[in-house]
Amino acid sequence: MSVDFSKIFEPISIGGVTLKNRIMMSPMEVGMGESGGFVSERLIEYMKERAANDVAIIITGSIGVSPEGRGLATQLSCYDDKFIPGLKKLTDAVHEAGGKIGAQIYHAGRQASEQITGLQPIAPSPIPCPIMQGNPREMTEEDIRIVRQKFVDGAKRLEKAGFDIIEVHLAHGYLLHGFLSPFSNKRTDQYGGNLENRLRFPRQVVKSIIESVKVPVTIRISAEEFIEDGLHIDEVIEICRILEQDGIKAISVSAGSYGSLPWVIQPMMIERGFLVPYAEKIKNAVKIPVIVAGRINQPEMVAEIINSGKSDMVALGRPLITDPEFVRKIKEGKQDRIAKCIACNQRCIDNVFIGKHASCLINPRAGNEIDIVIQKAAVKKKVMVIGAGPAGMAAAKTCAERGHDVILVEAMRELGGKISLASAAPGKSEFALTGEYYTREVRALDNINIKTDVKADSDLIKKEAPDTLIIAAGSQPVIPPVEGIEGENVFTAEEIMLDKSFVPNKVVVVGGGLVGCDTALELASRGCEVTIVEMMPEIARDIGLIVKMVLLKELEEAQVKVITGKRLKKVTQEGIILEEEGKESQLAGDAVVLAVGYRSRNVESLKGIVKEEYVIGDAREVAKASDAIEEGFLIGLKV
Ligand SMILES: Cc1cc2nc3c(=O)[nH]c(=O)nc-3n(C[C@H](O)[C@H](O)[C@H](O)COP(=O)(O)O)c2cc1C
Ligand code: SF4
Known part of the structure; x- marks a missing residue:
């Protein structure tokens, strides 16, 4: 209607x-x-x-x-x-x-x-x-x-x-x-x-x-x-x-x-x-x-x-x-x-x-209207963007709006990268609007040629021969090098979010940042008994004041247990071994979920082929989606 x-x-x-x-x-x-x-x-x-x-x-x-x-x-x-x-x-x-x-x-x-x-x-x-x-x-x-x-x-x-x-x-x-x-x-x-x-x-x-x-x-x-x-x-x-x-x-x-x-x-x-x-x-x-x-x-x-x-x-x-x-x-x-x-x-x-002026995760120009006016590029270029996560899509959109011809290459079938994952957490479905917006915008621009399900490599770059290459290939979960980490009872937070049918009894989530907290809540909502283990003195350190207040309350209501100041030493069949100042302790769990951060994907094989080349977003340095979008936008203005 x-x-x-x-x-x-x-x-x-x-x-x-x-x-x-x-x-x-x-x-x-x-x-x-x-x-x-x-x-x-x-x-x-x-x-x-x-x-x-x-x-x-x-x-x-x-x-x-x-x-x-x-x-x-x-x-x-x-x-x-x-x-x-x-x-x-x-x-x-x-x-x-x-x-x-x-x-x-x-x-x-x-x-x-x-x-x-x-x-x-x-x-x-x-x-x-x-x-x-x-x-x-x-x-x-x-x-x-x-x-x-x-x-x-x-x-x-x-x-x-x-x-x-x-x-x-x-x-x-x-x-x-x-x-x-x-x-x-x-x-x-x-x-x-x-x-x-x-x-x-x-x-x-x-x-x-x-x-x-x-x-x-x-x-x-x-x-x-x-x-x-x-x-x-x-x-x-x-x-x-x-x-x-x-x-x-x-x-x-x-x-x-x-x-x-x-x-x-x-x-x-x-x-x-x-x-x-x-x-x-x-x-x-x-x-x-x-x-x-x-x-x-x-x-x-x-x-x-x-x-x-x-x-x-x-x-x-x-x-x-x-x-x-x-x-x-x-x-x-x-x-x-x-x-x-x-x-x-x-x-x-x-x-x-924190004493800065307001802007926006989705629209980095907000609050910067005085400095940033999107203008047509003086010279039209062929721009190849590798990776259609937040940084890549923001870069592709801005380049195209400025008149460049853009090829956006994504290895997955869908655009959006880690944003889709963020929206899978309980109460976080709004995140999907970010992916939807950028997907819609890049699809609406005639001068963006989108190639999904395509893994970019040096041959593809040479074949397309762009004037400018923007590498926004993202990041992958960190797997800590500890004994037992290869075990069948170990999963990444991403795997948990994508497989809603997975319901272990007792779970240990290693890492108490935003991803760890969201994953713990998700598992608790499935009926699991969840403990977060964080090596720093507190959890949710990377989260802003208001969201943190709500998240901590939700974790408490969901009866998620929290252990801080202890480091993961080893994964066993029965759970994990923790270490604090040389003292070890055991924590039982049927499943161990890793949420200890991300590391940049290795993009060395894509570099050095095109003269004007930028590595942006998580591929350069792992950060928040807002940083990735801002970086993509700013590079788009520069090309
Ligand atoms: C950055 C920021 C500053 C705000 N400052 C004020 C304010 O000075 N006075 C006020 O009455 N509300 C203030 N608010 C609350 C908003 O007016 C509004 O009620 C709230 O953000 C919910 O509406 P929204 O979802 O449309 O943003 C502020 C909100 C934000 C995000
Ligand atoms: S999308 Fe996020 S950063 Fe942007 S205005 Fe809304 S709440 Fe603020």
Whole structure:
């Protein structure tokens, strides 16, 4: 049945501001500001590109109203007039590109970074944030008055800078949500206790802003905190009703707080569109527009939400990092060509957590719009790419887009390489979208000649005589050289993932990185008793914060045992022998699964034949899929 996308393009008004369609760019702190909180050219180019591709309204990442209330050095600020010119440049750029722009105004409360601000965080109650682990001070009534005024002053500056709406951040455990939530607000005065009291300060802030600016004021709120003694949907509905009476013009629905971080920026294990039922409940209680976000990465899902009236608008965050043309492609009937965010978090929020600007595993150009423009090559070349894994496909796609003629040679029948394997793990099926996207794109380009089931060798290279050779032949599992490793009870993680019928009783997984953890979960889901053995002091060291939190919880729930700090010494008929500081111990298992990493495939026989030659991806150095795609893309720009 064909999907009707037309309703997405019906305009909607938020407090008198007309939006040309129903898609908002969800607020995202992308680490692109200048240190100190100023707008940068990088941020302008990044937002301009999304606005130029028909996103109706972009909401900025959170903008700090006070120096002690900031979470990142690069986060925008509005606590001084000095920030206005940069912010004005940003709003002008988005307006010129045909979009509207809203400012998300916030104070991080106990979730501020003391390391960055050098100031003690303030909070409703002096309870450290479970993630930031700071030492917050309980706000006095005087603090409450001062911060309320800072919100007002900040909002006035944002209005002056040309923002079309002001979104007050009542979500994610930051200061105002911190007051709303019984999880972080333990006060016994008029600002704590029952809902009326917990709402008092956030309500004062919202009302004061409404009284002080002419632009519409909206809120973003966590519909559900997903913490037992946190803020739940019933109270949130009540809050929305009250704030609607006070004059807010729209409600943007999100989830979680730092105490439940995976619900704030949901990894792929969380169901697509999980917030839609919450948004629907809120919508049924109010008359103003409701906007829903969270793992909505399919154009058909956007249409279904809008068509069914469960929400008036959809806010897309990461999907618009991945594909800035998401909305335009729907408008032009090319929705099949959208690159879909897989909620891996690897290059967006994980980058921001380590002080880099956000980009994307699938789209390495994201965040680099200022530096990278894909241009036709000056001289057309014949390019041969060996290997159609992530690096090879990214290289082939970029070379072809730049006008080169490409031959893409793959030894397997299917394209995709290790990506297909990653998607076989429990809860990781979204990974398949990456392979699907690149496969579709390379197949759609007329100037790529794809040869599958073909093993490239020196004869083939000589026969094709390309101007440029890109070797992206990937990697193969490391087999540690220990006694018994050739035994029939030893398997690689790949073999386990590919043979779903394999169900031993007791399994030892050697290696506790991402592949080992995924394999352990897969085996546990088949009913096996699983132990992970890792020689380092902890498992999941190569995984970003949010995915790691979910994965560790899943391993615990699946009763997977974990042994760290011990090295595999020997494999026996009965299991394995481990060694720690010269002391040996035994671990029983019917099967031993190796997940101790990969090593580059030997490509020496392919080298030295073509003058312009590159070895990329795992074939050069084993790394993550995101590194491989980025490298392929960058080589594609260079050829
Ligand atoms: C890099 C990054 C930064 C974010 N920063 C903010 C923020 O500043 N304010 C906010 O309300 N939400 C923030 N979020 C949450 C998103 O707005 C969005 O709700 C979430 O990513 C789920 O939607 P999505 O699946 O469309 O990305 C951020 C998300 C990401 C990935
Ligand atoms: S890095 Fe992963 S989660 Fe982030 S935008 Fe790209 S695909 Fe989505």
